Amino acid sequence: MADNNAIAGTEDELEDYPSVTFPLLQELEKKFFEIVADGNITEVRLFLNEHPDFNINVINFQGVSALNIAVNERNIPMVEYLLSLPEIDPGDAHLHAIRNNQIRVTMMILDKLNELTPGFEYAGITHSPDFPDDTTPLAVAAQYGHFEMIDMLRFRRHILYKPHPPSCNCEETCKYDDAHATNTKRILPKPEREKGDILTMEKMRLFMYRAVSNPAYICQTEEDPILKAFELSAELSREATFDKEFYPDYKALSKEVSQFATDLIGCARKVDEVECILKRNVGFGRASSFVYPRLLLALDYEQKTFVAHPNVQQLVESTWIGSWHEWKVRSMWLKCLSVIPQVGMLPFIAFVMMVAPNSKRAKFFEIPVNKFLSSVANYLIFLTFVFLQSHSDKTEQLRGPPNTGFEWILVIYVVSYIIALIRLCIVDGPARCFRTRRNWYELVMLLLFVLTFLFWIVAALDVKINGQRDLERKYWYKYDPTLIAEGIFCLATIMAFFKLLFICQLDYDLGPLQLSLFKMIRDVGHFLAIFGIIIAAYTIGLCKLYQYYDGMVQTDYETKMKIEQENSFVSFKSTLKTLFWAIFCMSPVESADVVIENLPGERETETIINHHSFTELIGYLAFAGFQFISVVVVLNMLIACMSNTFTRVTDNVNMEWIFGRTEAYVDFMLTTTLPPPFSIFSIFTGLKPVIEYIKVLLKPPPGKRARWDFINCCYIVSMPSFNEDLQEDKDEYFAEIMSQLVQRYFRQLEKKIEETDMQKLRKELMEFNNILKEALSPS
Numbered sequence: 001m002a003d004n005n006a007i008a009g010t011e012d013e014l015e016d017y018p019s020v021t022f023p024l025l026q027e028l029e030k031k032f033f034e035i036v037a038d039g040n041i042t043e044v045r046l047f048l049n050e051h052p053d054f055n056i057n058v059i060n061f062q063g064v065s066a067l068n069i070a071v072n073e074r075n076i077p078m079v080e081y082l083l084s085l086p087e088i089d090p091g092d093a094h095l096h097a098i099r100n101n102q103i104r105v106t107m108m109i110l111d112k113l114n115e116l117t118p119g120f121e122y123a124g125i126t127h128s129p130d131f132p133d134d135t136t137p138l139a140v141a142a143q144y145g146h147f148e149m150i151d152m153l154r155f156r157r158h159i160l161y162k163p164h165p166p167s168c169n170c171e172e173t174c175k176y177d178d179a180h181a182t183n184t185k186r187i188l189p190k191p192e193r194e195k196g197d198i199l200t201m202e203k204m205r206l207f208m209y210r211a212v213s214n215p216a217y218i219c220q221t222e223e224d225p226i227l228k229a230f231e232l233s234a235e236l237s238r239e240a241t242f243d244k245e246f247y248p249d250y251k252a253l254s255k256e257v258s259q260f261a262t263d264l265i266g267c268a269r270k271v272d273e274v275e276c277i278l279k280r281n282v283g284f285g286r287a288s289s290f291v292y293p294r295l296l297l298a299l300d301y302e303q304k305t306f307v308a309h310p311n312v313q314q315l316v317e318s319t320w321i322g323s324w325h326e327w328k329v330r331s332m333w334l335k336c337l338s339v340i341p342q343v344g345m346l347p348f349i350a351f352v353m354m355v356a357p358n359s360k361r362a363k364f365f366e367i368p369v370n371k372f373l374s375s376v377a378n379y380l381i382f383l384t385f386v387f388l389q390s391h392s393d394k395t396e397q398l399r400g401p402p403n404t405g406f407e408w409i410l411v412i413y414v415v416s417y418i419i420a421l422i423r424l425c426i427v428d429g430p431a432r433c434f435r436t437r438r439n440w441y442e443l444v445m446l447l448l449f450v451l452t453f454l455f456w457i458v459a460a461l462d463v464k465i466n467g468q469r470d471l472e473r474k475y476w477y478k479y480d481p482t483l484i485a486e487g488i489f490c491l492a493t494i495m496a497f498f499k500l501l502f503i504c505q506l507d508y509d510l511g512p513l514q515l516s517l518f519k520m521i522r523d524v525g526h527f528l529a530i531f532g533i534i535i536a537a538y539t540i541g542l543c544k545l546y547q548y549y550d551g552m553v554q555t556d557y558e559t560k561m562k563i564e565q566e567n568s569f570v571s572f573k574s575t576l577k578t579l580f581w582a583i584f585c586m587s588p589v590e591s592a593d594v595v596i597e598n599l600p601g602e603r604e605t606e607t608i609i610n611h612h613s614f615t616e617l618i619g620y621l622a623f624a625g626f627q628f629i630s631v632v633v634v635l636n637m638l639i640a641c642m643s644n645t646f647t648r649v650t651d652n653v654n655m656e657w658i659f660g661r662t663e664a665y666v667d668f669m670l671t672t673t674l675p676p677p678f679s680i681f682s683i684f685t686g687l688k689p690v691i692e693y694i695k696v697l698l699k700p701p702p703g704k705r706a707r708w709d710f711i712n713c714c715y716i717v718s719m720p721s722f723n724e725d726l727q728e729d730k731d732e733y734f735a736e737i738m739s740q741l742v743q744r745y746f747r748q749l750e751k752k753i754e755e756t757d758m759q760k761l762r763k764e765l766m767e768f769n770n771i772l773k774e775a776l777s778p779s
Helices: 002-016 027-038 041-050 066-072 076-084 093-099 103-116 137-144 147-155 178-184 198-212 215-221 225-242 244-266 271-278 293-300 310-321 332-337 339-355 360-365 368-390 407-428 437-466 481-506 510-542 572-582 613-651 653-669 678-686 688-698 724-776
Strands: 553-555 562-564 704-709 713-718
Touching (some): 027 041, 027 066, 041 076, 103 147, 137 215, 147 215, 198 215, 198 244, 215 225, 215 724, 225 244, 225 724, 244 310, 244 724, 271 293, 271 724, 293 310, 293 653, 310 368, 310 653, 332 339, 339 360, 339 678, 360 368, 368 407, 368 481, 368 653, 407 437, 407 678, 437 481, 437 653, 481 510, 481 653, 510 572, 510 653
Antiparallel strands (some): 553 562
């Protein structure tokens, strides 16, 4: 009796014990679920006849109903019978059927939803344990990549809208302006940011991005899947930097979409197919003289895997060497030595391009690799004159500009390089031109040379106005224009010779090192931001601590040795200098010493030496703390970051290097045959894009219009009505090739899935075989 009371008490305590509230099945409901899972329709019908008041829409603690069980078991007759019951509520069963790629079951459930409420099949589902709120059927089909399911839903007029990116702040959807609504006297829809909590909104946005980014959905909704993949990949990568909370998700999705475009181009089997894709001008936004606009678009969107794919590189490499097939088989040393004879051939090339620009020899010189050799040879000539100018004797130099005889040659070279950069900016567009580090570097270098020339002019005017040309250098004013010109020319010379690193980008061994170097410079930039805060904090704290002791000299009474106060922390400038050089262990340890001059004692021959020990202690603690934080912590952190960058580049050395090399290839392909200043001999060819733009601007021909904007500068666009028949033929050929690529892509994808499933089955059979052996083996 006591035991029974104890058990009853325990049950009462369990009932009163707090727990999570969730639906629990009764015994009758459990039996119904078991009958449905067994798949016997007769037993289900008998059960419902015996219990006419039974709720067939009951769910278990996981939110699963009997209809969900039948759908997941792929029992079509059971699903059909349950849907025939008038009181059935399909709930989210159609989403489960779509996820399992059951087209027939999905159509049955969608028809049932329309019977209950017309058009209800298009509505989103709420309170589903498996799917986010407002999830539509097409969103699930697209996210799981069921090609035929997507086709069926689109045939039933299901629509999937692309979500607004997190950075969007549009008036219609993402932002609501009360003042704007009042002024326009219209009712605006409630913005997304006020419909629900931000977490639900961001989760749903990511869910929709996964749907619209699926290859199966892209191929059924876009005529140009590669272009759409580029745009989505760039958008997702951009939004990853904006929405840091979901950075890994957006980045992973961006890589998947980018890989889809790479896999598509990888399905090409002929050069004609790759050429058709790369010559596609749709999406580029402007007419380009470059033969492969889609390649430029891939470079702009930083589609590294696409650009580095062998199919693309095979075409790029053949364009790079042209008909000069011997170039590819040359050794690296022979390729480097090929620049030397090119120096002497520059006048001959200029003569050929001026006299016979359409000859076979001229066409040979127009090959991009020949342009590269001519450009390097010409740049070596320029560096020779820069060296001669920099190496001039400064001991006997007079005030004013130098008079070595190389100044005008340098001016001609620099001006011609500036004109060439402006031409490239017009032809390629400012956005694309200054997206590469090489062009930014060249712009800064040329500006330094221009500043040098300007200060030479200022120096000449100063001498002409004030005289004193024979004044000895040591008497010159510290900001003399000649001194400033020499300093700026020194920086320009360093940058000019440093530019040779960009040539190393084309070599397989040196290219990755050069690429790692520039990426490490970015790490140094991040380090400088942190280090700037640290050194500013210590400089401001120490800058006036030792100001009183500046210039004091202490004499030892016995040895008569004199100790002078270091000027390390007496002013802001000296403190900053001391702390900066302390990073490189070039500041003395005695920088924090406090030296007080001898004080008079009781007798005239006696002096007192005072010590401000606390001030000195603070100085040493601050100096040691700066050394520890900057050298031991931050500097080693920088080394670790740079090592990580180098490892990351070397792990993807093939892709990173090929992408960088292709950018350099494209720059040389867009340049003129002759490098500056020899390009003056083929000025008509170099200015041909500018002349064509002016002609189209003044007298627009049919199908062409001249446009201008800040991003693309001056460019020409082709109107849709121009050569409609030819354009239609190109579109049909492109559509035919794209259709073949998509078919091959999905066939390869299916093969991979089949191989994966076969490997899983083989592994399971081996495990089952091992279990049987163990069970049947004698103990």
